[in-house]
Structures are given as C-alpha cells and as structure tokens.
Amino acid sequence: MLFKALSMEEVSKISALDKTSTVMSVLFAIILFPDERNYWWVKLILLAIISVGTFLMIDIKKSENKESKKWLIFAFLSALFASLISILAKIGIENVASNLATAVRTSVVFIMAWLFPLFTKEVKEIKNVKRKELIFLALSGIATGASWLCYYYYAIK
Secondary structure (H helix, E strand, O other): OHHHHHHHOOHHHHHHHHOHHHHHHHHHHHHHOHHHHOOHHHHHHHHHHHHHHHHHHOOOOOOOOOHHHHHHHHHHHHHHHHHHHHHHHHHHOOOOOHHHHHHHHHHHHHHHHHHHHHHOOHHHHHHHOOHHHHHHHHHHHHHHHHHHHHHHHHHOO
C-alpha cells in the first residue's frame, strides 16, 4: 500500500504521515506493556507535539477531491501496520534468537509480497520493469533487510 501511495503523491507527504507509526507504537506500548507506563503523561505530551509537527508537514490541498485523497488512507494504513511491527515483534521475540526471528518474519513477508502480484496477475508485468527501477527496488530491499537485522539484533540484547 505504501508503494501505491508513493506513486500517487509526493514522498514528503507520505513519509510524514507514515512517521505517525512512531506515535502509534508508543501508544500501543503504553497500553500493552506495564513497564512502558512510567511517566505516561510525559510520553503523551511528547507524542502530541510529534503528532502536531507531523501533520503540519502534510500539505493537503483543499481543492483535492475524494478520489485523489486515497493516498491519505494508504499512508495511514501503512503507519498503522508499521506501528504494529515493533509491538508484535517484541511479544514474539522474547525467547527467539534475533537472526532466526528475522528469518521467520522475512519469510512471511516474502510469501505475502508475492501472493498479491500472483493473484492480481501483475507478476507478468515484471518483464516491463526498467533496469533502473529494479536496481532501486533492490537497494530499497537491501536497506529494509539491513534495518531489520540491526533492529532485531539490539531488540533482544
């Protein structure tokens, strides 16, 4: 969904809204983990400041019609699911080695990522993807993998 939103609108709009995942992650953590409730009121004040700053970065034109605002839904859903990543991982990684946890998670993502283009028959369009686009998508994948490995390495240390 994030890629669809990115193709429809400016990266600055999408990435700003996607960063609300940080706010949602902290809120979910406060709700689900008792240890995170220390100084909850300070956290909520800081989250409010972050939220205001994030939404001030988003330039929603008043002239946009409902159809052209679909990017907003995609970006918000991306932020929601991104916020759940760290929460669900924290619960699932308790007694699992970090590299194994990353492998399991990545395998699930790999399967899900290929199911959508297979069911929508978009997979046959791969031959039309330009070399430059493939290179940058591959680099994005490498960055994603490196981010996950670093995140999970320290998540259980």
